[in-house]
Amino acid sequence: MITKTTTMLADNFNFLEGPRWHDGKLWMSDMQGRIVYTLTESGDRDEIVSVEAQPSGLGFLPDGSMLIVSMEDEKLLKYSNGQLSDYADLSPFVTGHPNDMVVDGQGRAYIGNFGYDLLGGAEPKNANMVLVTPDGAARIVADDLVFPNGAVITPDGKNLVVAETFANKLTTFDIDEDGSLSGRRTFGELPDAGPDGICLDVDGGIWVSGFLAGKFFRMEDGGTVTHEVDAGGKRAVACQLGGADGKTLFCLTFAGSMEEIAQGNMFAAVETVSVDSAAAGSP
Numbered sequence: 001m002i003t004k005t006t007t008m009l010a011d012n013f014n015f016l017e018g019p020r021w022h023d024g025k026l027w028m029s030d031m032q033g034r035i036v037y038t039l040t041e042s043g044d045r046d047e048i049v050s051v052e053a054q055p056s057g058l059g060f061l062p063d064g065s066m067l068i069v070s071m072e073d074e075k076l077l078k079y080s081n082g083q084l085s086d087y088a089d090l091s092p093f094v095t096g097h098p099n100d101m102v103v104d105g106q107g108r109a110y111i112g113n114f115g116y117d118l119l120g121g122a123e124p125k126n127a128n129m130v131l132v133t134p135d136g137a138a139r140i141v142a143d144d145l146v147f148p149n150g151a152v153i154t155p156d157g158k159n160l161v162v163a164e165t166f167a168n169k170l171t172t173f174d175i176d177e178d179g180s181l182s183g184r185r186t187f188g189e190l191p192d193a194g195p196d197g198i199c200l201d202v203d204g205g206i207w208v209s210g211f212l213a214g215k216f217f218r219m220e221d222g223g224t225v226t227h228e229v230d231a232g233g234k235r236a237v238a239c240q241l242g243g244a245d246g247k248t249l250f251c252l253t254f255a256g257s258m259e260e261i262a263q264g265n266m267f268a269a270v271e272t273v274s275v276d277s278a279a280a281g282s283p
Helices: none
Strands: 002-005 007-013 016-022 025-030 035-039 045-050 055-060 066-070 075-080 083-089 098-103 109-113 127-132 138-145 148-153 159-164 169-175 181-189 195-200 206-210 215-219 225-230 235-242 248-254 268-274
Touching (some): 007 035, 016 098, 016 195, 016 248, 025 055, 025 235, 025 268, 066 098, 109 148, 109 159, 206 248
Parallel strands (some): 055 098, 098 148
Antiparallel strands (some): 016 025, 025 035, 035 045, 055 066, 066 075, 075 083, 127 138, 159 169, 169 181, 195 206, 206 215, 235 248, 248 268
C-alpha cells in the first residue's frame, strides 16, 4: 500500500462537507458556518451564499445552476443568478436530516439522510435515498441503508456507489433508465473506518474519507485498499479530486470530536495531496 501525507491549503472553517470541483474551483458547504464557499487551488476563498438551515450536499445541474441540500428544513434548494429558491421538499421522504448528494449528467439528484436524530442521541435507524428529478419531483429509490452518506456516479452513468457510514462499507447500485436503483451489492468494506465523503478516479478507484479512522483511503472494486492518507489525528470528513489536471485530492478535515461539531468551533480545514489517477464521474 502507498501512504501519503497532506499539505494545508486553508483553515479556520466550522465544519466542511460536500466538496465539488466545478468551474475551476472547489465548492463546499460549511455546515455549521451556514455558508457555501469556493476555494481556489492557491487557497483564496469566497463566500457564495448563506444557507440558514445548514447546507450540506452540493451538485450542479446541466445549465450550471447549483443544488444545495438544506438540512434542518429538509429541503433541496437551487442557487442560480445570485438567487436562492426552493427546488424540492424532502420532508415527506426522509426520517433524519438529509445530508450528502450526487447529481448525474441528466440533472437527477440522489440524496441520503441520517435516518434518525444522530446528534440528539436517538436510537439508530436505517435510512433511504431520495431521487429528485429535474422537474422537482421526489421519490424513494433505495431503502434499508445504514446512514447513506457520500455518493458517486460512474462516468457511463450506469452505477451509483454510496458510503454506508455506520455499516463501514461502500454499496453499489445499477441505475435504471428511469433513475431507479437496483442490483445492490458491496463495492468494498472498511472495518471501523466510518466512510463519509467519497470521490471517483479514472481508473475506477474510489477515495474514501474514513471519519472514524482519521484517514483517507483509495479503494478498488472488491475492497482492495491501494493508498492511504493520514489526517494527522483529525477527522477525515470528505474528499474531492480536482485541480487543473484533476490529480489534486482535496481533503476536508476536522480537528475535534463529534460533540465539538458546533457553530463557532473553527476546527475545519482543507488539505491537499497529489495523486496519480485523475478525477472521473460525478462528483
